[in-house]
Amino acid sequence: MSWGETATAPSLPAAPDAQKTYDLAALIDLAQETNPQTRQAWEEAKAAASRAGIAGARFLPSLALAGFGGYSRIESRTALGPVYTEGPSLTTRLLLNWTLMDFGRRDAELDSAMQELLRFNWQFNRKHQEIAYAVQRHYYRTAALQARLQSAQATVTTAQSVLTAADVRLSHGLATRSDLLLARQELARANFDLQTARRDLTDERAALAEALGVSPAAPLKLAEWSEQPAPQLPDAVEQVMDSALQQRPDLAAKLAELRAREAEVRKAQSAYLPTIGLAASVGGTGGSFRPSVNARSYDYAEPIYNAFLTFSWDIFDGYAREHGVREAEARAGQAKAELDSQQLKALREVWKAYADVKAAQLQINYAEALVQTAEDAYAGTLEGYRSGLNNIVELLAAERDLSQARTTRIDSRAELLTASAALAFASGSN
Template sequence: MLRLPLLLCLSLLTSGVFAQQLSLEELTEKALTHNLDVRSSQLEQQITESRIKEVKSSALPQVSFAGDYKYYIKIPAQVIPLSAFGGPEGAYSAAAFGLPWNLGSTVQANQVIYNPGIMIGLKAAKVGREVSELQIRRTKEDIAYNVAVSYYNAQTLAQQVQFLEGNIEALDRSIRITDLQFQNQLGKGIDVDRLRLNKVSMQTQIESLKADYVKLVSLLKFLAGIPQQDELTINNTIQESTVVVPTSQESGLNRTELLLLDRQQFANTLEQKNIKAGFLPTVSAYGVANHSVFAIGGDQSYLKGIPAYWLGLQINWNIFDGYTRRHKLSQKQLEGQQLSLNLQKTKESISMDITNARTQMSVQNQNLKTSEEQVKLAQKVYEQTQLQFKEGTIDISNLIQTENALREAQNNFLTSLVKLRTAELDWKKATGNLITQ
């Protein structure tokens, strides 16, 4: 296997001091704990738990208190027939009843005896808990995938810089040889300039790669929930081993998307049941404790408190609502059909993802072996060309051509390596094994 050394110089680009080096596994674990999106999803889970408690509380007794104080500047009068008091028929008189000071207080307790909507609502709240947990899982999967892709890209940039710096060292030797030949009138000055121009081009490319590397390290900090001012270095050596291409057909039934759709279907079923429950009556028991105080001040002051207590049974039944519930039920049934189609579509998509990922792993395995051999061959040809150039048997054009061929082979090798790692990542994502729960 071709072994690539660590790129130590790039670790100093983001810091001037020593920073602990994190592997992909360590950085992913850190991201799954400290990423802001993950923490936000966890807060959403706590909100869901509060909603479940809210639904449960609706099944408990409800106690209310009401108080009322009135001072009548003028007591309201009522019209009464005088015949009720022995007067003539057809004659009426206005009379004020009561006292100017009125104080009333009522305590009422209600307990639901029968309401199918509450039980259905409790089941729906529990489904919401499961959905919230799946949302956290999906967020973690996205974070883990983005961290891995960014990590691999950063490693690629680091290795490209490593290759280019090695090429510059070899190019410097060629420049010295060519300059010496020119001074001894055995070569052309333009050949030295062409080599120096090639070196400047590679140095410019290195600076651009280093700048992109710094951006990716900053992105990794953001994904992992690490403050930008903190130090971070990564392992710049990409794992070069090939992967084992799975032979058995994976179903991908563990995919979060499928699990979410399953819970959404169940929630839709509960919503339909809840609408149907609206056709049924609800029954509640209640008890009331009332105390009224009537009073008047002055020389003929008077104060009287009158208590009252009673129990009751209340039934509520919306017999006809203008077909509103029927139309709502029809909507939910159609939404259920949509969810079934989405589930079927998602299964087909997952099957396609699994097939593509398996194919890519197989192709990139072979590409990695081929590109590795190409790098070895290009390196060998470049070294032979340098020797021939030093002996004066070939011109500068051949040297530059073989140097470019070596650089292309190196880039192809890194591209194949990253594509293989990405294909492995896509396989884990497609089969629902990107993160462990």
């Protein structure tokens, strides 16, 4: 920063509407507006558009105004001795330079710049998809942790019921003090898990705020995730893989980069050929001079104009052009390898996400059955404990199984929704 400049104060993140309840679609719209990564990608695309404009400008002539002036004193030798001529003068010219033919240099440069513009445009689109996917993941995780918090609260209530049952049995002489202590221990564990769930939920809401591009302290009301419909899995993974190769913006960006590198190869090869252009100028020179042999001043004004057809051809440059072609070809080969690698990565991501969705769909059905059986087992064990048929250890084990089953059901639904979002992101359709 130079002297006299002032630093720009950092702007605060945008705040969401405190009165609005945001569902997933509304959260994604908010993130597209407020996340600074979208602005960064947009500015990169704008810079690429400007570079394309610069490449196109090389097809047009350039005009420049030049001038120089000052005071001069010239010494001339004569038989009678030196004679001095002095006075002010000014020369101005309007210069025109126009490359008429360069045998493909500018065409290749413009092609490369246009492909770079396409690359940044595709990257801008992919950035939107990345932000949408990040919001989805954090939204599902936040919703799952919110459900976990409710489950932890239910577990505390259940543990309190066990403690009450143990206390009643102890008062009737049907239980030992060890039963009461174990029930209190279970209640303490349930309360500890409740505070852990609250902490995890707070951390995840902060991560969601970062994905949205808002302050973690901003009030944000989220819609219940139960309103989120269950996704439909495509019939064949091959169909999704073909779709990914055709519509993923990052693959299109890699393809545009490859074409830009190929254009650079053509530009490097055209450096072996000459350039033909036009150079012209129009202007004039004028001034006043006075010889030292007399006191009289002479004024003058003369027009100056010219036009030339220029020709330039580098015959030998120390093999610099040869190395330039090799470098351009190597960069094109590198871009081709990166495209192939990115395509393989995309296929692997689609395959994995498809398998994850398929497994999650089966797991969620088993999780529902697990919760139902765990609830029945806990209710039966609690009734058996009250009637003296089960001991406290069996009851606490049934309570832990019920708590774990609830967590499994919550996690399975979150995994299904997250895997579906990952599949849409991998296929480039989100």
